Amino acid sequence: MKRIMLFVLTNILVVTVLGIVASLLGVNRYLTANGLNLTALLGYALVMGFGGAIISLLISKPMAKWTSGVRIIEQPQNVDEAWIVETVRKLSEKAGIGMPEVGIFEGDPNAFATGAFKNSALVAVSTGLLQGMTKDEIEAVIGHEVAHIANGDMVTMTLIQGVMNTFVVFLSRVIGYAVDSFLRKGDDRSGPGIGYMITTIVLDIVLGFAAAIVVAWFSRQREFRADAGAAQLLGRKQPMINALARLGGMAPGELPKSMAAMGIAGGIGKLFSTHPPIEERIAALQASNG
DSSP: OHHHHHHHHHHHHHHHHHHHHHHHTTHHHHHHHTTOOHHHHHHHHHIIIIIHHHHHHHTHHHHHHHHHTOEEOSSOOSHHHHHHHHHHHHHHHHHTOOOOEEEEEOSSSOEEEEOSSGGGOEEEEEHHHHHHSOHHHHHHHHHHHHHHHHTTHHHHHHHHHHHHHHHHHHHHHHHHHHHHHHHTTTOOOOSOOHHHHHHHHHHHHHHHHHHHHHHHHHHHHHHHHHHHHHHHHHTOSHHHHHHHHHHHTSOOOOOOGGGGGGBSSOOSSTTTOSSOOHHHHHHHHHHSOO
């Protein structure tokens, strides 16, 4: 709940700061004179940045179940499922969080954690992961996902995405109005023109890519912390190192786009990748204390 409040307050703070800066620089007077209601735009940026991100967070668990085909283990059907549930329970208690739902989904090696709240999250592992790893390695992967939950990473990533969305919405429209006003000097027609529409569309795309790079960078830092968190929960780092090395030799399973940042396996493309390269994660663990 504290992180949800932080999320709300941060978005409000971002919009407030944007308004203050625009006022100090005189941007608001210029834009208002040219037909832009800056207060309304700030409200719109807040709703778009905050609203979409918080809705995405709140529906993340049911969406993950649906898009990944997760089967929740309500009553273990065999010894392996009982072991998975007990491992999640043990690590969750050690991490100080409520028992997450535990699920299995069909696919190549991968795992993820999701959910809006620490005490009602979801940890899911793939059949490929269970078949291709030792129990020590699987336990390390589960520890990694439990560490994500304990660190509040789902809310943190939503917070960062919301802030980036707010900046993209606000800046693209402010610059769009400025460009449109310049192109339409001496034109008495009211309302935004073609310059505004084209500029806004282009900047939504360009700034959206820039925002995605920032979000991906934060996601990569979060992966290092979750690796270290798994080592701490297990009391030793070698199982996590072994699990990462094993993943490095496997073809990682593809998760739905909305879940990609929450998986254990890495992505493609350095700037836009939500996960660091496996070798960097192993090196970071080897260099850590403990």
